[in-house]
Amino acid sequence: MKAIITVVGQDQVGIVATVATKLAALKINIVDISQTLMAHNFTMMLSGEWDAEQLSFAAAKTALDQLGQQTGLTIHIQRQELFDAIQKL
């Protein structure tokens, strides 16, 4: 399963590490990653891929929602087909 994960929040030390560690624990492979600072807001976009038989979308979303609550970051996860449908001919 492929999904786009976006992380937005106050810039702080170790955001990339925290998120990447969690994704590794969930066995979500990071296919692509980019991050930037927009008006002191840390904004990161990840394209992640994992085996849908090992981890359901709902479980991945719950895990990332929990991480978001623990760290004060806004973490969204959406399946990649949506982006492909809208942005690619």
Next chain:
Amino acid sequence: MEAKAILETIQMVAEENLDIRTITMGISLFDCIDSDGGKARQKIYDKITTSAQDLVTVADQIQTEYGVPIINKRIAVTPIALIAAASGDQDYVAYAQTMERAAEALGVDLIGGFSALVQKGYQSGDRKLIASIPQALAETKRVCSSVNIGSTRAGINLDAVGEMGRIIKQIAANDPVNCMSLVVFANAVDDNPFMAGAFHGVGEADRVINVGISGPGVVKRALEQVRGQSIDIVSEQIKKTAFKVTRMGQLVGSIAAERLDVPFGIVDLSLAPTPNEGDSVAEILEEIGLESVGAPGTTAALALLNDAVKKGGVMACEHVGGLSGAFIPVSEDAEMIRAVEAGRLGVEKLEAMTAVCSVGLDMIAVPGDTTAASISGMIADEAAIGMINNKTTAVRVIPATGKQVGDSVAFGGLFGRAPVMAVNPSQPQAFIQRGGHIPAPIHSFKN
């Protein structure tokens, strides 16, 4: 994928109110017909609740996985006047109650199809159904009703026009808010996913999934980027945006159809506003360059918008259908409400606008003392526009019992608030009373 494209997609949903307005499952009830009304209603209940048992669950799953809000889950059934006609029942309120119970059991928002098709004449079930509409709407919350009184091929049933004016007054006498659940159509379409006018047409498959998209906010934001540029650029910008919005509808509809194991019907390419700020069709027209919706030029700007949305959307999905056009429901569009209250937009201009867009005089409150004949006259005018121009038109007016111009009627939620609008006080009484049938128009000599 580029970060910019990802951000744009997220922004469309998060900030510009892009959503799937409705996933509507059409269900044929022809196999529920029975000479015993009680048995027919049991079959109807069973068929609806088994066919759509996973509709809400699947819609919620898609919303979670793809991050796209799906605002409404709805059911449309075969016009009940056709299904109930075989029974000996004298009134059809019990059918509406069955629809209500099924909708409640499924957790869907609305169920449409308490409908009759009388453009050419009445069959035995039609009169009973129409007479049952006021009580059916009073006793249910989710049931939507529609009556098709004219078409390009059949002309206009003036008897039905007169009757619907009286029915609307009767509903309003009890509770004006119930009028929002009744649409009077000309050229009604079989695969419309939008309420209150959705029903499952007689030529449709046993079950089908149709999707209605939204997204005025996205179009408005896109047009902000081309301020001052030529109208050609405006048209191009709308087309590109409509393409993206429609792709989302196509994706969501095809996933829903697959998971529900029901054929995917159509995407309805409509711009459907909500009363939320930044989700207004009127604001798009103003962004194109009108000081206010209602100004001279409004009809032209709307024609361009409507056409460009279709051009952009058609290529984005497999099958287009339904109403497919920009909606202009007054109560559901915050900027329309402001324009009406400021005296910049009246019923006559709205009528002109309906000649170039979807769907008709929609969600308009009129003074409580508006006569049934006046309402019938409004219905006849809209039907004539639809009949001559080969398009769907409709009337969904709300006589605000006990209220005058300057007051308003609140519907709550997405249905918003309708300011009471003035209606020309001169009467079409004798015209409507003639009854009979306006013949179908000639299709040559188009002027």
